Amino acid sequence: MCRWIAYSGTPVLLSQVLFQPRHSLIDQSLHSRMGVETTNGDGFGVGWYTRNADTPAVLRDVGPAWNNRNLLEVAHHVRSGLFFAHIRASTGTAVQQTNSHPFRRGRWMWMHNGAIRGFHRLRRDLTLAVDPALYPDIEGSTDSELMFFLALTSGLTEDPPGAVARMAGLVERVGHAHDIPDPLQMTVALSDGDRVWAFRYSSEGRSRSLYFSTEVNALRSLHPDAAFLRDISDETRLVVSEPLGDLPGAWNEVPESSYGIVQPGPDALHSFRPVA
């Protein structure tokens, strides 16, 4: 499977989040503690929003993140207030740039940890369900990209949680039609550059790990000496596959079958249920 991280808040150098913390995402590429695999070396990607452009920039490559110099360069020179990063452990599909996350369409970015069980058998039926106008833009061969296109087909840009629920419902329906038990396993992050949606769900009710950071002002009370907490806004928030750093009280598990919204103003947490 994979590991990922979504950051929203005070603009920082990407490296401050990706490389500096203890047990950073880059460290997780070699030594994941909570992932299905300890090594996530089958490609990586980072996508960031800036005020320079209508779309997020996406840098993706096929080697491991831990030894990639271009990632190091970009992370140490690009500042952003909303970015995604992802490290991949292939479950069998080719290691190629078009299979690395995050995926992008217009202003939207999508990344995923998990799998569609029996994807080899379900791939055709699921692909047929993609809007024919979107279909030609599928470039890779992963379940993750296909889930994005199915959510786009289901109205992602108008109603993100509804579209993801309909995508999940479709995957489960097609899976069951092929006698696949518990077809879907996912944590997904999604953004339009203003908000971040993060989903945790699996058909079997035992989803991959997902954590969100404690509110910054609460963390400041807990750790009045932590200097970096003074430099970031109250609204800064991280959502991650597994915790970074070692600050007690910093992380909260996203509950099973739920999704959160990181946004201007109070964030929100809702239950998630696939829509048939």
Place this chain on the structure above:
Amino acid sequence: MCRWIAYSGTPVLLSQVLFQPRHSLIDQSLHSRMGVETTNGDGFGVGWYTRNADTPAVLRDVGPAWNNRNLLEVAHHVRSGLFFAHIRASTGTAVQQTNSHPFRRGRWMWMHNGAIRGFHRLRRDLTLAVDPALYPDIEGSTDSELMFFLALTSGLTEDPPGAVARMAGLVERVGHAHDIPDPLQMTVALSDGDRVWAFRYSSEGRSRSLYFSTEVNALRSLHPDAAFLRDISDETRLVVSEPLGDLPGAWNEVPESSYGIVQPGPDALHSFRPVA
């Protein structure tokens, strides 16, 4: 588009064909004379049959052939009596290993120069026509790989020329249904390890260049001093996108709308017509 070469005959080091001749395929990767593009630097591949294995070996990569050291190594150390080589100039689809030729399934190899016109619009309908049992094994995003899967769907392993004719007929029918004029442009090489089929066809009747080598005993009469002609069997034959070397009388154009079979015993040349 691309350039390719198919060799059948006396086992030789791949380098004797790929690197040594004047205007070799590797030289064509930088300086094609007859291709749509002069540079073919968007990936390459070589596939060879040996007595060691049931399937051909396929080495493919994403960079240019002219500076690839692994290609150089393999070509100078592997000997084969039947091999394909291909250099790619992308017409837009991603430069990735799964888009490099030759494509393989079991004992069969396929490579292509040309394009399906309007492929972006036709891709979905053509993909739907692939046998659902084969569909999950499509790994890349090219028209070339899809043509292979359509030919496999049409009975390639039983009746190669018939299957290619049915594939071509389908592409034209789907193209015309989408108001695409002259949808197909192709030279294709195909092998099962014993025979090589080479097709030259385009809907508009102006196909990409394709040549086959003159029979070796005829060449020997023309060039009694050419030492290497003494080292290869009478049955040795090359089919190429553009001529190699500079031996007068060595090359013959494959006629428009035709296909040839290189095989034990006399080779054959037939006319080719898509089957609706």
Place this chain on the structure above:
Amino acid sequence: MCRWIAYSGTPVLLSQVLFQPRHSLIDQSLHSRMGVETTNGDGFGVGWYTRNADTPAVLRDVGPAWNNRNLLEVAHHVRSGLFFAHIRASTGTAVQQTNSHPFRRGRWMWMHNGAIRGFHRLRRDLTLAVDPALYPDIEGSTDSELMFFLALTSGLTEDPPGAVARMAGLVERVGHAHDIPDPLQMTVALSDGDRVWAFRYSSEGRSRSLYFSTEVNALRSLHPDAAFLRDISDETRLVVSEPLGDLPGAWNEVPESSYGIVQPGPDALHSFRPVA
């Protein structure tokens, strides 16, 4: 050899310079008109200064620039007022990231077109001349990187033109000691983030092409309708291996054996002579 471009002036998206002009650098990677080779597909690099960091960011890779998606992404999302870009045609040394330009040390960037003649024979003596404290940081195997380290050894950060003159003098002296005629051929760009130095020199007095852009206010008088000229400052300047675009009067050849300085206030042009 190679092609390169140096930009200094109003901050722009890198893509406005690298991709948009007719006969852009990216186009030159496939179809150089003035280079020794028409194809420059053996790696590329781009380096840019920002206010975010003490050092320039450097993105380098080993494939061709024309099909590299990460270059496209960065170029369309990063804005800079001083950047370098380079496309490589190897003269024999390995195609690897550490051989792609620009090279960086601290705030300094260096890129080169040309060659040290007989480099294979001179490499050891030239390497011995590098300051032992700098030596361990040599990562690649090109003459270009070694020239940078020799110039650093000769006081580059204190006196750039003097250091380059001493480097050139050393290369010629070592070359002559090995009976290499006309050992040095170079156009070099150099920057510390504030100024750009561009050198054109060859031992034989027939140097690779180099051009600098006409002053913007003069160009505005010539082309009052060219909208983009209104968006850039009077001080904006480009130095390039071969002209971009097709604006008459836009380009001036850097004279043989000379160097220019692009800087705040009036730019300067001086003669260049190696120092023995």
Place this chain on the structure above:
Amino acid sequence: MCRWIAYSGTPVLLSQVLFQPRHSLIDQSLHSRMGVETTNGDGFGVGWYTRNADTPAVLRDVGPAWNNRNLLEVAHHVRSGLFFAHIRASTGTAVQQTNSHPFRRGRWMWMHNGAIRGFHRLRRDLTLAVDPALYPDIEGSTDSELMFFLALTSGLTEDPPGAVARMAGLVERVGHAHDIPDPLQMTVALSDGDRVWAFRYSSEGRSRSLYFSTEVNALRSLHPDAAFLRDISDETRLVVSEPLGDLPGAWNEVPESSYGIVQPGPDALHSFRPVA
């Protein structure tokens, strides 16, 4: 550090050794048990001798071995009676093809696990000790390649054990001159296509693990039911960084400060001592 394997004996498909055994080298690239790092994903290489060519073929690349399709292809289609394979975990130097093992010169191949301590400080002095006639052919930046060139300088092709002893002595002398304690840590494999030399040594006397396989006829007595033991000759021998498979009695540790020779006729084991 790294992991490596050397095979000498009955010609087999490389895959029979590299992929098929439990805890194969490819598995070790993800899950090394005895290595300094559990992950060895910073490049790999395989080199094999054939009767087709005067030199061994060397296939090297920069990504992990576990997901490399070209390695898989070559391993399943190439048969050899003497081959090396190596997976790399960089200790800091660049991940590039010229830093992947095995290294080759003429008929000779070299691969290494370990490090020269303080290599950054010693690199220049050690490089100066390389024969000036060999120096220009150094392509990468590793201690491992430099050790090969120092051994070549010391007469490797005439007296392999003596040359390695002189190389080791030089590294220790230069290390001590720079106040580096225990400068050398190595297991090294070396071949000329007929014999394999394998060295285990470290200045501190606590060398990286190294094992050689038990004689095949002894293994047959222990395991009369192991079918594959009937297919290989009595002289077949493996030397490995850590054991493959799970056959009791199959592996013997190479003693500290010693080297073995795998050769036609009885193999040999000798003590090893650096020569000052």
